[in-house]
Amino acid sequence: MKALIKSLLDRVFGYFASRFLQPELELMKAQQSRLTQEVADLAWARAAEGERVRRPVPDAGVADGSLRLHLQTPSLSLTAGDRVSFSTSVENVGPSVLNVSVEAEEPCGFGVLAAPLTPMPFDLASGEQKHVGWAITAQRPSEVNRCRPWPLEFVLRVGAEERARTCVPVDVADPDEGRIYYVLTEDCETFDGGELTGDYSTLPDLVAMHNRNNFMDPQEYQWQMVEKPDAMNRIADKYGAKWTHFWCTSQYFAAEWAARRSSTGHWPRMLELLRESVRRGCVRHEYAPHIHFGFEPDSALPPQPRLIYDPATDGVIPNEFYDPVTNPQHHYHGWDGGRKGISYVKALGTFADGDSKIGSLFKACSFLARLQRGHRQPHSARAGACDVGVAPEDQRNSTLAYLRNNLLAGSDAGYYGIAESPDAYPWARQAYYCRPDDIEAGIADLSDAGLVQFRLPTVNLEAVTLDTLDTWFAAQRRALLLSDGRVAPGVHAIVQLTHAMVMKGGSGRMQDTEGGDFAKLDGHLEYVTASSPEVRFGTMSEVAVEFLDYYTPVLAAVVQPETEQVEDGGTLLRFRIRILGSTIPISAEHRHAVTVKPPAWVLPEHVETARVLRDGREIAKHSELPSPCAPLSFQVDRPDAVYELALHMRQAVPAAREEGGYFPEQPEAPVPSPAVVASTAQPAEPLLEIPCPQVIEVHRSGAEPSPGDSAGVILPAGLLRLLMHPVADGAEPLGRGFHPPGVFPIAIACCAAAAACGEPEPFAPREWQVEHVKIRWRRPFGDDCSAVGKAQLVEVKQDTVQANLETFDQASGDLLMSGTARLRRISGAASQDRTR
């Protein structure tokens, strides 16, 4: 009787629980069992802090000798998207049992979903066997689970007591072809080659290229951190390729330090050139943190003084940079210090502590995020000398510091680890989830997933011949293909590395940006685009986001900086939020607790309130940011909704500049030289600004134009305003007779067509000229309109291409013009005829 009453109570409670509490219970269950983002970082943050507790999985079958749990089949082999019926059965070989149930425990990562088709609990008479049906959904490919079948566990309970447990491995094939991204990276810093800076006797060609004056001077900064990276960007633009410049922010801060001591006037100009290079380049390329901490001028760590300024060369060098006897390995040149044999930036620390891992990274992230505002937020980093430490606890702290700064990926592995072939890499790939305490190793279990690691290549661009480089690339690509030639499922990266400072032009002089290694880069990208049309280009942060979208075990979210809108006179910032985990189920039954972090340039003191909006309506509100990069939590329960982050600022924020935004943390006073006393702390305001047009995207399948190649360019507002108004007391607009509103949308789309053709100067084309246009104006072109011109090649003939054109208002997305254009190549031969 007691058992019967207990059974009835369980059933009644079970009904109410399923009717009223189920959604909350499901959410709680999800939060507990799927390692949701309790604090900020992704699941691996907890793993990194050693909090993961793995439950032992008992063997299948009989638990107490009377009840047996059987599976319809020992394993399942499905394709993502499949929904199949599956049966478990419970056999009772003992006396009658009441209140029996079978529960499915879905694997971490949402790979397989299981819903019961049989009412539970149930009673079993002696000798009775009960079939329990399940609807199984193959939700995510096994590739997400490191190519291993998803473990779907069935638990047999009597009341609340577990009696038996068994597991059915479910292999889920991905019907879609995978994606390969080629990630071009370079460490952007300076090299001098002087004998007091290192022993480079084995690299005579490299040394000969530099001025060897033993200091990092403005000339080296200009050519190695501005001109060469710019030239590499231009070459990449021809092929739609993208660079990830791991930009040595501490060298920028050292340049600021030098500017306060120099009287030449070179350094303030150099600082502006450095900033402009990033602003200009970030439209298509990425600038991510790279800290050689020896250059950090504001540190209290040894050695002191931090830097040495040399008036004779107007150069700067870190103190104790190199000594052939006592310091042959530049032991202050790393970050953690472990890889250099010293203890350097060790403490995990805080955002405010610049000598800690979190604080030093934040200084770099915040600086670069401000420069790239409106375009990019760095989500990847590479430590100086790839020095994230050696000891597990040091690597774990480095991992946590990356995560706290919203850095989703690192690219430090492979520099010290030896793996000559892709087979020897973790996951046999260059991109993988690394262990928090050992970045060289891949995770063993999806619940440990955290930082994405982009392993360094074994071949560096500048160090090998073009043939070797192409052969290396082909081998990397081949390793990612299936036997039928298709790309293996998943998101893959081929990572290349160089340093702009060692890219040698044809003449061998430091300032040469043509020929030599630059021609090699050009030839290599031509080979890549021609031989591997399935390979795409992406910055490391872009690819990290795509990687997470495919592999993340829990739903995650990032702000999309390019969607920034400044409203209410500058006191409201709105960003679209991208939800990562595209194959994770989202519904009222599958609600997810997610966090999103504001861009790193947004400081807590700027923000009054932060709200998360779903389709324009507030769903979460945070009255203040507890720290920079603070995780702001909200729930995701609708897959098609638009989620936004709205930041209400304490003071008005100027709009991001089109060519790369900049919102100074504090008003920037001009850097005074000893000979000039600054008379004002006011930042200079422009009298007239006409931003440059920019190429925002180029998709090309090869070096020659092909049908389907496309490009997008943006023409910021500015020039139209100048032409549409009288100047200097004139009676009529400056552009009278030019008809700017009519010709602008045509011209900008034709520039996009030129870019799609590979024109190196699409805004003032030299190789292509417009021969014929046929267009329709759709809407008026307003004075303040920034226009986005897009073009796609539809036909390629001998010396001519036909392109479809569209021009949009960037702000509203309204179509301003559409039509076609024919462009003719001015010189050189075109490829064979191709028609889409």
Next chain:
Amino acid sequence: MNNPGYLLRMLKPTTISVHRQKAGRATMGDSAEARLEPGILDLLTCPAAGSSLPLGAGILPATVILHSAAATAAYLALGDHERTHKTFDWSGGELEETYARPVRRGEALIGRARLKEMRRFILLVEVETASAETGETLMTGEIRFVAIRGGRALQLKDRLLVFERDERT
């Protein structure tokens, strides 16, 4: 030192001729010619204030100015400057143009236009642009105009072509 007289000089486009079949209104077959001096092109094809790019980077001034000269002539032929009422605006709706080559710096242009046909909503204007120096035809094509009021295209009626009458009367 050679002193050109002006640091910067830009001239308004000038009317060369307007041929009307009937006074006080535009009629199909009317034509016009306008001259566009090179000042605006020179301004847009040169870098300004230390920039490495010309001021007109992104707007292909040496190409689209061929349209500009013709459009100026087209507005003359339409009598846009002669209308006493401004209850609607002529606006380009579509165009199809073929360009022989971009304009050279310092090259003045002659734009020509002839009203070709009036349809229900569009008025077709034949256009061409020639080099003022060489007479070489640099562009030929057709611009289709619409009459816009309140953001909407008006149905074209003969009375819209009359210069001194409000089309509502």
